[in-house]
Amino acid sequence: MNLINASVGKALFPSILWETHRPAIHLTFDDGPHPLATPKALDILKNRGMKATFFLIGKNVQQYPDIVLQILGDGHTIGNHTYNHPSMFFRSKNFQVEEIQKTSDSIQKITGKAPEFFRPPYGYFDYTTLKAAKSSQQQVVLWSIDSLDFKNLPNETIAPKVVSKAKAGSILLFHDNHLTESKITSLVPMVIDGLIQRGFHFEPLSSSCLN
Numbered sequence: 001m002n003l004i005n006a007s008v009g010k011a012l013f014p015s016i017l018w019e020t021h022r023p024a025i026h027l028t029f030d031d032g033p034h035p036l037a038t039p040k041a042l043d044i045l046k047n048r049g050m051k052a053t054f055f056l057i058g059k060n061v062q063q064y065p066d067i068v069l070q071i072l073g074d075g076h077t078i079g080n081h082t083y084n085h086p087s088m089f090f091r092s093k094n095f096q097v098e099e100i101q102k103t104s105d106s107i108q109k110i111t112g113k114a115p116e117f118f119r120p121p122y123g124y125f126d127y128t129t130l131k132a133a134k135s136s137q138q139q140v141v142l143w144s145i146d147s148l149d150f151k152n153l154p155n156e157t158i159a160p161k162v163v164s165k166a167k168a169g170s171i172l173l174f175h176d177n178h179l180t181e182s183k184i185t186s187l188v189p190m191v192i193d194g195l196i197q198r199g200f201h202f203e204p205l206s207s208s209c210l211n
């Protein structure tokens, strides 16, 4: 399911946000809060005055509430990325609703606000996922450009590809987790600088992305 690209995905699953109509690029970071990777991502964004979107895993939210508050305090958007990071594909409705709801509750308890956006782990979803997200009043978000930052590839290979593929409204996928912790500080600025050189600016996901 995650192998379909944004243009095919938009035709098959128009209710999902694959990219937006905004004149900006949307940086998204999945799998945090992570004690090492997330603060690095936050530093990079703060130094450049940029806002992004963090899709958080509920069990990590419980473990690192201070980092959740830092994400919020820095003005980023917080999204839901399930509680245990399972594949949602072909799981029961109860299972999927619980993964989403438990995470929303955990985030709301800390931030005072339930997330409006949901991203299924690995990009795996089925119709039950779409219904479960809808019943929790969350917009399902995937991406139009996968940075492949979790793969063991040099930044010099990854960054130019991401930069050249980007267009207005692109949703870029990065991770703040144990796989990217050691390279986030070098890779993400390389991509951001390339995009700035191309004249882009950056926006977190918000309700204005849905119009």
Ligand SMILES: [Zn+2]
Binding pocket: 030, 031, 081, 085, 121, 122
């Ligand atoms: Zn993930």
